[in-house]
Amino acid sequence: MRRAVATLAGLIVVGVLALIVAGLTGQTRDGFTLGVTSGAIAAELKPGDVVCQAPVRIPDSASDFSRIQLALGTYRKPGPALELTVTPIGSTTPIAQARIAPGYPDLDITPTRVVPVGPVDTRSPLRICIRNRGTRRVAVMGNGGAASRTTSATLDGKSIDTDLNLSFQRASGRSLLSLVPAMFRRASLFRAGWVGAWTYVLAALALALAVPALLLAALRSTEES
Amino acid sequence: MSETATLPAPAATRPARIRLPHPLAALVAASLLLALIWAFVTPAFQSPDENSHFGYVQALAETGHLPGSVTKAPFSSEQVAAGTASNSDQAAAVLATKMEWNPAAFKAWLRADRSHRGLSRGDGGGLNPAWSNPPLYYAIEAIPYELTRSANLFSRLLALRIVSLLWLALTVSAAWLLAGEVFGRDRLLQLSAASLAGLAPMMSFISASVTPDSMLFAVWGVAIWLGTRILRRGLTTATAAGLFAAVGVAIVVKASSYALLPAALLVLIVGLRRSGIGPLRPLAAAAAGLIVTAGAWYIAARVAGRPAAAQVTGATSGPGLNVRQLLSYVWQFYLPRAPFMTDFPTIAHTIPVYDIWIKGAWASFGWTEVEFRNRVYIGLVLVMLVVIVAAASELWRRRRGGDRMLVAFLTLVPLSLLAGLHWSEYHLIIGGQSNFNQGRYLLPLVGIAGVVVALALRRLPPRWRGVGAGVVIGGLFALQLFSLGLVMERFYA
Numbered sequence: 001m002r003r004a005v006a007t008l009a010g011l012i013v014v015g016v017l018a019l020i021v022a023g024l025t026g027q028t029r030d031g032f033t034l035g036v037t038s039g040a041i042a043a044e045l046k047p048g049d050v051v052c053q054a055p056v057r058i059p060d061s062a063s064d065f066s067r068i069q070l071a072l073g074t075y076r077k078p079g080p081a082l083e084l085t086v087t088p089i090g091s092t093t094p095i096a097q098a099r100i101a102p103g104y105p106d107l108d109i110t111p112t113r114v115v116p117v118g119p120v121d122t123r124s125p126l127r128i129c130i131r132n133r134g135t136r137r138v139a140v141m142g143n144g145g146a147a148s149r150t151t152s153a154t155l156d157g158k159s160i161d162t163d164l165n166l167s168f169q170r171a172s173g174r175s176l177l178s179l180v181p182a183m184f185r186r187a188s189l190f191r192a193g194w195v196g197a198w199t200y201v202l203a204a205l206a207l208a209l210a211v212p213a214l215l216l217a218a219l220r221s222t223e224e225s
Numbered sequence: 226m227s228e229t230a231t232l233p234a235p236a237a238t239r240p241a242r243i244r245l246p247h248p249l250a251a252l253v254a255a256s257l258l259l260a261l262i263w264a265f266v267t268p269a270f271q272s273p274d275e276n277s278h279f280g281y282v283q284a285l286a287e288t289g290h291l292p293g294s295v296t297k298a299p300f301s302s303e304q305v306a307a308g309t310a311s312n313s314d315q316a317a318a319v320l321a322t323k324m325e326w327n328p329a330a331f332k333a334w335l336r337a338d339r340s341h342r343g344l345s346r347g348d349g350g351g352l353n354p355a356w357s358n359p360p361l362y363y364a365i366e367a368i369p370y371e372l373t374r375s376a377n378l379f380s381r382l383l384a385l386r387i388v389s390l391l392w393l394a395l396t397v398s399a400a401w402l403l404a405g406e407v408f409g410r411d412r413l414l415q416l417s418a419a420s421l422a423g424l425a426p427m428m429s430f431i432s433a434s435v436t437p438d439s440m441l442f443a444v445w446g447v448a449i450w451l452g453t454r455i456l457r458r459g460l461t462t463a464t465a466a467g468l469f470a471a472v473g474v475a476i477v478v479k480a481s482s483y484a485l486l487p488a489a490l491l492v493l494i495v496g497l498r499r500s501g502i503g504p505l506r507p508l509a510a511a512a513a514g515l516i517v518t519a520g521a522w523y524i525a526a527r528v529a530g531r532p533a534a535a536q537v538t539g540a541t542s543g544p545g546l547n548v549r550q551l552l553s554y555v556w557q558f559y560l561p562r563a564p565f566m567t568d569f570p571t572i573a574h575t576i577p578v579y580d581i582w583i584k585g586a587w588a589s590f591g592w593t594e595v596e597f598r599n600r601v602y603i604g605l606v607l608v609m610l611v612v613i614v615a616a617a618s619e620l621w622r623r624r625r626g627g628d629r630m631l632v633a634f635l636t637l638v639p640l641s642l643l644a645g646l647h648w649s650e651y652h653l654i655i656g657g658q659s660n661f662n663q664g665r666y667l668l669p670l671v672g673i674a675g676v677v678v679a680l681a682l683r684r685l686p687p688r689w690r691g692v693g694a695g696v697v698i699g700g701l702f703a704l705q706l707f708s709l710g711l712v713m714e715r716f717y718a
Contacts (some may be wrong), residue, residue: 003695011702011703028718033322035315035319035321035323036322059330149312167321176714182717183717186716187266187717190311190324190325190334191269192376193379207259210258215251215255218247218255219248219416219698221248221412222691223412
């Protein structure tokens with residue numbers, strides 16, 4: 001039975017270590033997302049048109065971003081130049097912006113494009129706008145207006161019943177392990193009122209210590225009983 | 226001569242004091258702790274149909290009536306508001322969408338909830354996807370709902386999840402008892418068999434959700450154990466009543482439990498033949514067990530004008546049977562399509578047995594959108610093949626002393642369930658609907674799967690069985706760790 005218990009203990013240790021290694025090596029650039037998929041053309045931009053999505057809020061301190069991912073359809077021609085701006089609502093001065101050079105391919109070749117806009121960490125609500133600076137039309141992909149329940153899109157200032165597929169990414173990847181405190185805080189939202197990040201710390205301890213102890217006790221006691 | 230004749234008679238004439246064996250107690254504690262962790266990790270309404278099951282409980286607790294009113298909304302205003310604020314409706318089944326992460330949004334919901342409390346809980350109870358389910362599980366869940374009535378919706382949801390996960394203790398115990406009947410008092414094999422029920426990630430995830438499946442696993446476990454006990458120890462009036470009462474309770478939990486009836490009837494017939502006692506009392510007891518449970522629900526449903534077994538009747542009311550087409554569908558579920566066959570529509574990316582049964586039964590979280598990479602499931606398939614081959618080899622090795630009727634019973638239960646599920650899905654597909662089957666529908670068979678694992682371990686030389694049990698338990702624990710990590714990453718990273 002000693003060999004059996006040692007085998008189980010070894011597998012438990014290996015499992016916990018493997019999870020930690022996976023957490024260290026698993027990287028993510030994701031800051032946050034509006035949760036909109038590319039189900040349809042959300043807005044067709046003719047030359048000079050501008051489509052905006054607002055109010056976009058950075059949800060928490062682990063969600064700051066430097067890049068915006070979007071999906072563009074070019075009707076099987078090289079895409080036109082675009083300007084992307086990030087502007088606090090109530091202001092006219094962008095706090096981050098970028099230009100997408102013309103000539104990019106259509107959706108079937110590049111389903112999404114990631115545009116570096118520079119670091120954004122404000123908690124103010126933001127307006128994300130895409131202006132067509134080229135001479136051809138371009139489709140900004142997204143979905144129906146219910147897709148993002150807290151933000152909405154406008155085309156040249158007029159409300160449209162669609163949402164843009166926008167995701168917000170950090171400049172560099174972060175390990176999943178470094179995000180654990182943020183994950184615990186996020187997990188504690190929309191729960192019973194007394195649940196907090198501490199609940200998940202306890203759960204992690206129970207998972208790493210109490211459950212293995214019980215399993216080892218169970219295996220060991222098969223001999224006694 | 227049957228095996229039962231060679232089994233020792235019960236040792237004591239007076240009732241023995243029930244004492245929970247230490248390995249089982251520790252395993253149950255570990256299983257419940259894991260399920261409790263799942264209850265906290267899974268976001269609100271992010272397990273299959275949990276919103277509908279919660280809506281059912283809420284309608285029952287708030288109005289005293291079962292849901293299904295065509296004049297009412299599927300969900301209460303309170304639940305709709307909570308779903309909207311938490312983004313749970315949008316996140317369901319869509320990997321690209323997360324729950325709401327903004328603490329300010331939660332605080333705003335809490336403020337709004339306090340100002341509206343009590344105004345909008347009872348206006349649900351319409352035709353939500355769970356409305357036609359039998360009521361037993363939901364009636365039990367109404368108790369924690371009542372006890373936490375003054376708390377906010379997410380607190381009530383947690384209370385419902387906690388009561389739901391308690392069924393896992395019975396599921397694990399039933400698997401332990403089943404293995405005890407099959408292998409005798411071999412604690413190592415019993416622990417290994419019951420570990421599958423307590424430690425498999427899908428068992429923890431589903432048991433820790435608001436869903437009748439958690440109770441279903443437990444009641445099926447008890448029914449399978451009782452059937453095995455009758456075959457091993459002989460039929461009595463009490464066990465006949467118990468077996469059919471368990472089957473009846475399972476039917477009042479979920480209509481798919483009609484699949485238990487053929488195997489229960491087999492046990493009754495074999496039990497009567499082996500016992501030599503008059504058939505009248507056991508038959509009456511079996512009928513009584515079924516009548517006071519499923520029969521009572523059938524009458525109540527007829528009086529109330531509700532479907533008693535919507536899942537069964539709904540699946541047979543479509544277009545008529547075409548045997549060749551049915552065989553073609555079943556073939557294509559388990560094997561690559563032959564060139565002469567018409568393609569049967571499926572949501573599976575490869576072969577449905579892999580995409581639906583194997584992936585879905587091992588690890589398919591959220592609304593089934595949260596899965597590991599393919600190589601993990603291929604590894605699991607290889608492990609399953611090794612276990613099945615070892616178990617079959619052990620069965621063959623011991624074929625002379627074995628009880629063929631027990632093997633027939635433990636084979637008939639899964640076959641009946643599979644037949645029912647495929648029959649339903651076939652009719653739904655030819656009726657123009659999509660795939661119906663989910664891997665979790667096989668989880669009521671976890672006790673039998675545990676017996677297969679234990680059989681495989683018994684194939685090992687005795688000195689290596691302990692190590693084998695350690696590998697089984699350690700492997701399941703490692704899978705739990707990574708499953709929880711996967712879900713944390715999907716929803717919160």
